[in-house]
Every structure is written in structure tokens, then in C-alpha cells.
Amino acid sequence: MRWLKLRLQNLGTMELFKSIQLQEIVLIAHKAADAVMKIYETNFDVEYKEDNSPLTQADLQANTIICQTLQQLYPTIPIMSEETIQTPFSERKKWSYYWCIDPIDGTKEFVKKNGEFTINIALIHNNEPVLGVVYVPTTKTMYSAKKGEGAFKNDQKLPLLTNENPQEKLVVATSRSHLSQETLEFIAALDTKNIEHIRVGSSLKLCMVAEGVADIYPRMAPTSEWDTAAADAIVREAGKMTYQFGTEIPLVYNKEELLNPWFIVRS
Numbered sequence: 001m002r003w004l005k006l007r008l009q010n011l012g013t014m015e016l017f018k019s020i021q022l023q024e025i026v027l028i029a030h031k032a033a034d035a036v037m038k039i040y041e042t043n044f045d046v047e048y049k050e051d052n053s054p055l056t057q058a059d060l061q062a063n064t065i066i067c068q069t070l071q072q073l074y075p076t077i078p079i080m081s082e083e084t085i086q087t088p089f090s091e092r093k094k095w096s097y098y099w100c101i102d103p104i105d106g107t108k109e110f111v112k113k114n115g116e117f118t119i120n121i122a123l124i125h126n127n128e129p130v131l132g133v134v135y136v137p138t139t140k141t142m143y144s145a146k147k148g149e150g151a152f153k154n155d156q157k158l159p160l161l162t163n164e165n166p167q168e169k170l171v172v173a174t175s176r177s178h179l180s181q182e183t184l185e186f187i188a189a190l191d192t193k194n195i196e197h198i199r200v201g202s203s204l205k206l207c208m209v210a211e212g213v214a215d216i217y218p219r220m221a222p223t224s225e226w227d228t229a230a231a232d233a234i235v236r237e238a239g240k241m242t243y244q245f246g247t248e249i250p251l252v253y254n255k256e257e258l259l260n261p262w263f264i265v266r267s
Contacts (some may be wrong), residue, residue: 002263005193005231007265008223010048010101013097013125014097016037016076016077016097017123017125017130017147018098020123020146022133022144022145022146022149022236024073025121025123025131025144026133026135026142028065028066028069028070028121028133028143028245029066029119029121029133029142030104030134030135031065031069032061032062032065032066032119032135033119034138035058035062035065036058036061036062036104036110036119037041037137037138039056039057039058039061040058040110040113040137040138042239044056044057044058045057045267046111046247052105052106054110055083055107055108056104056107056111058103058104058106059082059083059103059104060083060103062104062119063081063082063083063101063103064121066081066101066103066121067079067081067084067101070099070101070121076260077098077099077123077211078092078095078097078098078099079098079099080092080098080099080100080101080102080226081099081100081101081102081103082101082102082103082223082224082226083101083103083224086258089256092254093254093256095124095250096125096126097108097123097124097125098123098124098254099121099122099124099255100121100122100123100124100129100225100226100229100230101120101121101122101125101226102118102119102120102203102226102227102229102230103119103120104118104119104135105118105119105120105199105202105203105226105227106118106202106203106204107115108177108201108265109176109177109201109202114176115136115138115139115245116138116176116200116201116202116204117136117137117138117201117202118134118135118136118202118203118204118231119133119135119137120132120133120134120203120226120227120229120230120231121133121191121230122226122229122230122232122233123233124229124253124254125152127252127253127254127255128147128250128252128253129229129230129232129233129236129253130147130148130233131145131147131179131233132144132145132229132230132231132232132233132234132237133204134204134206134207134230134231134234136204141153141154142154143158143207143210143211143231143241144232145158145233145234145236145238146233146237147233147235147236147237149237150233150237151233151234151237151238152208153207153211153227158210158211158212158234158237158238159210159211159212159238159239159240160211160212160213161211161212162212162214163212163215166192166215166239167192167193168192168193169192169193169194169195170182170190170192170193170194170195170196170215171196171197171198171213171214171215171216171217172187172190172195172198172215172216172218173198173199173200173204173205173208173209173213173214173216173217173265174187174197174198174199174200174209174217174218175199175200175201175205175219175221176199176201177201178221178222179199179221180220180221182220182240182262183218183219183220183221183223185186186218186220187218187251188190190216198213198214199250203227203228203230203231204231205217205219205229205231205265206228206234206235206237206242206265207231207234208234209235209240209265209266210231210234210235210237210238210240211238215266216264216265216266217264217265217266218245218264218265219245219260219262219264219265220241220262221258221262222260223259223260223262224258224259224260224265225254225255225258225259225260226251226258227260228242228251228260228263229253232251232265233266236250239267240265240266240267241265241266241267242263242264242265242266243264243266244261244262244263245261245262245263245264245265250261262266
């Protein structure tokens with residue numbers, strides 16, 4: 001009878017996933033973006049967390065909007081957000097589904113006002129990102145994906161571009177604010193005749209690989225699960241993958257330690 005119980009549980013989780021409308025999550029990101037942009041256009045204050053990362057009122061307002069709306073729409077699905085106190089792993093490890101939120105990914109870029117920040121909402125199922133929304137408020141660009149339904153940039157299905165000759169040229173995306181020596185050494189060792197280097201903030205780097213604008217994104221510097229989850233769902237649904245560095249093992253989520261290992265995003 002145990003197999004029947006497991007099958008019924010799986011049917012229940014499948015129905016839950018089917019009930020989640022991607023467009024509803026897109027609208028939540030738009031709603032959060034409206035509040036964020038009102039603050040972005042002012043001379044806002046910046047605080048600093050214990051790890052010296054910046055925090056603004058925009059992060060907190062976006063977090064409130066996203067979390068409260070998700071709780072109203074899907075009260076049975078727990079939420080993990082960068083801007084909330086984290087649930088102990090002893091409880092988290094029991095989660096089948098949960099939302100993984102970064103209200104503003106790229107707060108350093110937000111503070112610099114260079115436009116390279118995103119609003120990230122992901123749904124994780126059994127350690128895998130299965131839905132993701134990444135919105136760029138300054139350009140009104142929406143990346144979105146739901147497992148089995150494709151990945152999109154606005155209304156265009158991803159990938160938009162394909163590199164037919166990587167031995168001749170590779171476009172490499174790297175962090176604008178967190179480019180490590182290890183990353184530079186990895187890029188220098190790539191087997192290609194020509195390397196074009198794009199530096200950009202936030203989860204846009206993963207989205208660029210999903211889109212085909214970049215061929216690879218190596219990250220040999222710290223990130224947390226909420227930094228990658230939403231864009232990783234888009235990467236995977238676009239037919240690419242986020243691999244743990246030096247392996248063919250995909251990045252996993254809801255670990256006891258919420259820091260990601262080094263990783264590479266590629267085909």
C-alpha cells in the first residue's frame with residue numbers, strides 16, 4: 001500500500017503545480033516593480049547588512065508585496081526570501097514545494113542606478129526550480145518559464161540565438177561587481193579562438209545564456225539560492241543547465257547551507 005500512498009501524494013503535488021498560473025506570478029513581479037521604481041527615482045537611503053551587502057526600502061517593499069500576494073494566492077506553499085528570517089533546515093527539508101524569492105537581485109546595481117537589477121520569483125519542487133520569473137524594471141523586460149511550458153523573453157520563446165561555432169567564438173557573461181580571479185583563470189583556459197566578455201549585474205547573466213546572447217556564465221564566487229533560482233528555472237526550460245563547477249551535476253536547492261557552490265551555466 002506504500003506505493004499507492006506515494007502515487008496519491010504525487011498526484012496531489014502535480015495538481016498543485018498545474019494550478020499555479022505563470023501569468024499570476026508575472027503580475028506579482030510587475031506589482032513589486034511599480035513600488036521599486038518609485039523609490040529608484042528618488043534619493044533613497046542605503047543600509048548595510050552584517051555581510052556588508054546593501055539594503056534599501058525598495059528591497060523591503062518588494063519583499064512585502066511578493067510574499068503577501070503569494071500567501072494569499074497559495075497559502076499552503078511556504079516561502080523562502082532573502083529578506084526574511086530563514087526557516088530551520090529541520091523544517092525546510094520537509095518542503096515538497098516552496099517559493100524562493102529575491103525581491104531585488106543586484107541591489108548594488110540598484111544603488112549605482114545602472115539599471116542592472118531584477119525581481120526574482122521562483123518555485124522549487126524537490127530541490128529543482130520548476131517555475132521562474134525574472135523581471136527587469138528599468139527595461140520592462142520579463143523572462144519567465146514553467147516546467148513543460150517553455151521559457152520566454154516577453155512573448156518570444158527562448159533561446160532566441162544559437163552559437164553554431166563555439167570553437168571560433170564564445171560569449172562569456174560575468175558579474176559586474178563580483179568577478180573573481182578564479183573566474184578569470186577559467187575564462188582564459190576556454191578552448192575557443194575568440195572570447196567576447198560581457199559584464200552585467202544580477203541574474204541577467206543566467207537569462208543571457210537562456211536567451212543565447214551569452215554562451216556560458218562561469219561563477220567562481222559566492223551566491224545564495226535566491227540569487228539563482230528564478231533564472232535557473234528559465235535556463236533549464238530553455239534547454240540549458242546550471243552545473244556545479246567541475247561536474248555534470250545540476251545545481252540543487254533547499255540545501256542545509258543556502259550558499260551555492262561554484263557553478264557554470266551553459267548548454
